[in-house]
Amino acid sequence: MSPRTGRPTNDPKTERFEIRLSMADCVKLEYCCNELGMTKTEVLRKGLDTLYQKAMKQAKQYRGFKGGKDYVDAQYFRREFV
Numbered sequence: 001m002s003p004r005t006g007r008p009t010n011d012p013k014t015e016r017f018e019i020r021l022s023m024a025d026c027v028k029l030e031y032c033c034n035e036l037g038m039t040k041t042e043v044l045r046k047g048l049d050t051l052y053q054k055a056m057k058q059a060k061q062y063r064g065f066k067g068g069k070d071y072v073d074a075q076y077f078r079r080e081f082v
Helices: 023-036 040-062 074-081
Strands: none
Touching: 023 040
């Protein structure tokens, strides 16, 4: 059997991340999942995308960001956020 299983993808999910939530945050997450018909991962990714777009809009507006892309390249990210 080959080491790769599942369907091939153009966006592999190789990074793993673990968080701890309060009971209130856990209830909010479950509520969103039930109401939106999404998995926890989908809800968290959607929230991350929403906040990322907001941060990019602020970066372009307040910092004079001159990137013509929807995303920040790795060098810009390291210089500004790490």
